[in-house]
Amino acid sequence: MNIIGPDALVFGVDDIDACATYLTAYGLNPASVDAKGGRFEALDGTAIVIRRRGDPSLPPPLESGSMMRLIVYGVADRATVQAVGDELARDRQVQRLADGGIEAVDDHGFPLRFQVTNRRPLDLPGERINAPGAPAQRGVNHIGVWQDMPAKPRTLSHVVCFVPDIAAAEQFYVNRLGFKVTDRLGNAGPFLRPAGTQDHHTLFFIQTPPHMKGCEHFAFHMGGPTELMLAGTRFLKAGYQSFWGPGRHKFGSNWFWYFNSPLGCHVEYDADMDLHDDEWTPREAPMSPEASQAFLFEHREKWAPGGPPPPGAGKPGH
Amino acid sequence: MAEILCRFDELRDGEARGLGPFDGSGAKAFIVRRHGRLFAYWDACPHYGDTPMAWRTNAYLNAAGDRIVCASHGAEFEIETGRCVVGAALGKSLTPAPIEATQEGAVVFNR
Numbered sequence: 001m002n003i004i005g006p007d008a009l010v011f012g013v014d015d016i017d018a019c020a021t022y023l024t025a026y027g028l029n030p031a032s033v034d035a036k037g038g039r040f041e042a043l044d045g046t047a048i049v050i051r052r053r054g055d056p057s058l059p060p061p062l063e064s065g066s067m068m069r070l071i072v073y074g075v076a077d078r079a080t081v082q083a084v085g086d087e088l089a090r091d092r093q094v095q096r097l098a099d100g101g102i103e104a105v106d107d108h109g110f111p112l113r114f115q116v117t118n119r120r121p122l123d124l125p126g127e128r129i130n131a132p133g134a135p136a137q138r139g140v141n142h143i144g145v146w147q148d149m150p151a152k153p154r155t156l157s158h159v160v161c162f163v164p165d166i167a168a169a170e171q172f173y174v175n176r177l178g179f180k181v182t183d184r185l186g187n188a189g190p191f192l193r194p195a196g197t198q199d200h201h202t203l204f205f206i207q208t209p210p211h212m213k214g215c216e217h218f219a220f221h222m223g224g225p226t227e228l229m230l231a232g233t234r235f236l237k238a239g240y241q242s243f244w245g246p247g248r249h250k251f252g253s254n255w256f257w258y259f260n261s262p263l264g265c266h267v268e269y270d271a272d273m274d275l276h277d278d279e280w281t282p283r284e285a286p287m288s289p290e291a292s293q294a295f296l297f298e299h300r301e302k303w304a305p306g307g308p309p310p311p312g313a314g315k316p317g318h
Numbered sequence: 319m320a321e322i323l324c325r326f327d328e329l330r331d332g333e334a335r336g337l338g339p340f341d342g343s344g345a346k347a348f349i350v351r352r353h354g355r356l357f358a359y360w361d362a363c364p365h366y367g368d369t370p371m372a373w374r375t376n377a378y379l380n381a382a383g384d385r386i387v388c389a390s391h392g393a394e395f396e397i398e399t400g401r402c403v404v405g406a407a408l409g410k411s412l413t414p415a416p417i418e419a420t421q422e423g424a425v426v427f428n429r
């Protein structure tokens with residue numbers, strides 16, 4: 001089934017103002033915002049949507065109180081929406097929406113919507129590097145970084161959920177929706193790739209007791225590690241709380257930097273994720289700090305070498 | 319020995335403030351003023367164990383200012399007891415920090 005990945009995540013939040021301020025500072029574009037909530041878009045139109053917790057237009061909340069209320073999947077075409085609807089209607093209620101989309105819940109009760117994707121195609125250069133022995137990617141006289149270089153989230157990358165039953169979660173997405181397992185972290189869970197993308201994962205699960213069920217984090221792709229570092233540094237300087245990173249994951253090879261958020265989950269910048277196709281054989285490693293990252297750093301204040309200038313420096317007459 | 323951190327009347331009711339790190343250990347704490355009383359906890363969520371709880375400087379409370387919220391996964395805690403009432407830290411409690419308001423209105427850290 002030609003599912004591309006998440007087009008949007010919808011949250012029912014406690015504090016609309018806090019979330020609006022947060023998502024804008026993170027780098028999303030406030031496309032429409034009012035007292036009821038808002039839609040905050042990445043460059044390709046994928047988005048985080050916020051509503052009040054009690055908003056009657058939202059699917060009912062999970063018992064855990066998790067604020068994530070709906071995952072909206074973008075698929076290739078109407079035929080795929082139809083095929084997903086037919087498949088899920090075999091054993092659960094499928095709601096057909098006026099706009100042609102459908103809604104149903106997964107085996108853990110997470111509400112899902114499927115729609116023909118509304119992503120705008122992006123045509124932007126990625127990060128270019130120069131390395132001895134390889135042809136230069138950045139030509140002569142092209143600089144690699146400047147202080148106010150743009151660093152905006154490009155597209156919604158992935159969502160990670162706490163679930164009590166990893167096997168059930170994996171089976172639902174693999175057997176019913178055609179996702180592929182790219183890799184597995186033991187005691188945590190599978191990295192899952194839908195058929196319509198080559199991204200290493202758009203979905204990952206972590207096994208927890210039932211009262212924790214909900215969203216662990218979501219991530220947007222940046223244009224490269226430099227953009228990730230710049231965006232994260234700006235976010236931190238604006239007073240937001242770093243949670244984990246910057247670093248680089250092993251499975252997926254994506255650079256990461258996670259922050260706390262008022263949406264009841266972590267929010268990540270990621271960059272430079274591996275691509276896979278069906279030829280790939282999944283790897284497996286037990287969940288551990290060693291398996292989770294190739295390296296991990298922590299931010300510190302800017303600094304420069306050298307003390308004060310030597311006596312007499314800068315005076316004329318030398 | 320008590321270290322003076324701030325004045326109690328700098329805080330409005332329903333307001334929180336992050337403090338520290340203390341003892342060069344990197345350990346931070348936060349205080350909350352509610353109904354004229356001061357409550358203090360270490361800034362470490364009992365869900366993951368030792369991770370920071372605010373989403374921005376001093377942002378430890380919900381919109382109504384009547385619960386502490388962990389900005390990692392949204393667990394909510396009673397301000398008075400530190401007990402988790404909903405979410406990922408259910409069954410666990412925040413650890414009180416040795417911070418109190420003196421008769422003279424100073425907020426002090428007791429080491």
Ligand code: FES
Nearest residue numbers: 363365388390391
């Ligand atoms: S670390 Fe605080 S709720 Fe998970």
Ligand SMILES: [Fe+2]
Nearest residue numbers: 160217219268
């Ligand atoms: Fe991630």
